Amino acid sequence: MIPELGHFALVLALALGLVQAIGPLAGAHYRDAALMRMADSTALMQFVFVALSFAALTVCYVTSDFSVANVYENSHSTMPLIYKYTSVWGNHEGSMLLWVLILALFGAAVAAFGGNLPATLKANVLAVQSWIACAFYVFILLTSNPFLRIAEAPLEGRDLNPILQDIGLAIHPPLLYLGYVGFSISFSFAVAALIEGRIDAAWARWVRPWTLAAWMFLTVGISMGSYWAYYELGWGGFWFWDPVENSSLMPWLAGTALLHSAVVMEKRNALKIWTVLLAILAFSLSLLGTFLVRSGVLTSVHTFATDPSRGVFILAILVFFIGGALALFAWRAPLLKQGGLFAPVSREGALVFNNLFLTTACLTVFVGTLYPLALESVTGEKISVGPPFFNLTFAPLFIPLLFAMPFGPLLAWKRGDVLGVAERLMAAFAVGIVAIAVTFVIKGGQSVLAPFGIGLGVYVIGGALIDLVERTGLFRLPLATVRSRAAGLPRSVWGTAVAHIGIAMSLIGIVAQVWADERIVSLKPQETVSIAGYTLSFDRLTQRTGSNFREQVAKFTVRNSGGTVVGTMDPSKRTFPARATTTTEASLLTRGTSQLYLSLGDANDDGSIAVRLYHKPLVLLIWLGSVVMMLGGGLSLSDRRLRVGAPKPAKKAATKPALQPAE
Helix, strand or coil, X not given: CHHHHHHHHHHHHHHHHHXXXXXXXXXXXHCCHHHHHHXXXXXXXXXXXXXXXXXXXXXXXXXXXXXXHHHHHHCCCCCCHHHHHHHHHCCHHHHHHXXXXXXXXXXXXXXXXCCCCCHHHHHHHHHHHHHHHHHXXXXXXXXXXXXXXXXXXXXXXXXXXXXXXXXXXXXHHHHHHHHHHHHHHHHHXXXXXXXXXXXXXXXXXXXXXXXXXXXXXXXXXXXXXXXXXXXXXXCCCCCCCCHHHHHHHHHHHHHHHHHHHHHHHHXXXXXXXXXXHHHHHHHHHHHHHHHHHHCCCCCCCCCCCCCHHHHHHHHHHHHHHHHHHHHHHXXXXXXXXXXXXXXXXXXXXXXXXXXHHHHHHHHHHHHHHHHHHHHHHHHCCCCCCCHHHHHHHHHHHHHHHXXXXXXXXXXXXXXXXXXXXXXXXXXXXXXXXHHHHHHHHHHCCCCCCHHHHHHHHHHHHHHHHHHHHHHHCCCCCCHHHXXXXXXXXXXXXXXXXXXXXXXXXXXXXXXHHHHXXXXXXXXXXXXXXXXXXXXXXXXXXXEEECCCCEEEEEEEEEECCCCCEEEEECCEEEEECCCCEEEEECEEEEECCEEEEEEEEEEXXXXXXXXXXXXXXXXXXXXXXXXXXXXXXXXXXXXXXXXXXXXXXXXXXCCCCCCCCCC
């Protein structure tokens, strides 16, 4: 009964979505207040019904209802409870239900917290958002129904994919989807503004908090996925330029550019056309990622489905929404009035510089990811575009971007003094150079370029701190005055500095992997292996039984150079009988922000076992930096100017604003 209720709730959500997609749109066109107000209630109720549908599928998993095909294919009665929950979105059908749940959540959030929006804009935004939701409801109901029954229910399920039976799966997909789907609101704002013909600084202020929230979730979602791949797949790396990884990076780059472009639009009423285009592209790239993951055109550990019919359906959705939005943009954009002017050397100019390099980097990843697919479809020739291409093209684009990063917050609006800012950044330059020299001394000639990367990261951190020092008057004003000025600083200023520090932390962590050590050896019990000043003793090999797996565990004792025991490590090999699959479970030992990483290989005929051992210096900075970036975004989001937005419009209906002719 519960699966039928879940299916029926999804059908009702589709019916409400169609009402929300049509009624408010007509109301905005004809200035019918009743039809426009309909958007709020339908958006809230649509979320309620999707949540009920998602809850029904969750109940099916928790109770191990194997009469539901989706539960049978992706669960097992002996799985730990946490993995029964995560199994809900650990498959194509369930993950699509999570997708529409978050889509409905953002629509409901606009309905609940968008009281400061003009009635017509809000109605159009919710209508566009509902059109997107309806397309995916139809996709789920026709091609990916998670509630399909099996005529004769089996006694046991096939188990969840073993590599997905990890706590990381409980966190990574929901966060990633909150980012992916969150950009749908920016997209809806852009399309709604194009429909209405009104795009101004107020629009930028309204769209910025929603974009910032999506960017925060996508940042930490990508980071969590990177950490999951690092420790779960046993490869010892954090980023492999996998096409599906790239498909999450592209909307992040576009979303980062959109955030900075919206600031210029809000302050100077400039870059209107460019900002609207970025809002369309950010979600379009999210849709592209959905197509790549679920169409079967890629073979990856990250992909969900290989059914071409589903890929064609998603491609149709992608063409309709992206093509329709770009067509509307091409029609409306030439009619928009140009905004304010500013000098090339100014804070606005720095933000444009930021946009130039971010979008170029995004284009580079786009070409490197899709070119092999396009070439194969046209000529049948298969080529591989991997890390060498991306490292050689992506890194040079980010170096000037990072170098210019501290200049932006210190430059004045409209017209700045780049030489004056450079003088104020001398301390940051100095600590960066010192960091380069110290790194060369410590690491010698192991790498010529890596010390400059460390210095660049330290310089960015120094620049962010100098901005805060200058704004608060630290070291030159009385402490009480400094406290008062610090308390009075807008939270977005603190957020910008913290986010920039997070980027620098991640950069330092990434660059430091140049000095990672690796040992691949075969060991018997009581033998040892040394790496980076640590000695690991192989104590014994034991067998262990889990809830739905058998495990072979190797016990290691870790000692430092002085012979003192600093910890133990227990990598293992797990065998899942239901899936007849074996996985490698790496063991990590954290020392500061560095880690020892140990994974097991295959057993040899002589009784030894192969082990892969790494020492990863400063590796945790990669992911801690992402968390700091998210915290910076949270500080900016809590800024009163973003929370309050523009004042509510007068209740009296105004005449429909006309498009402003271009000057």
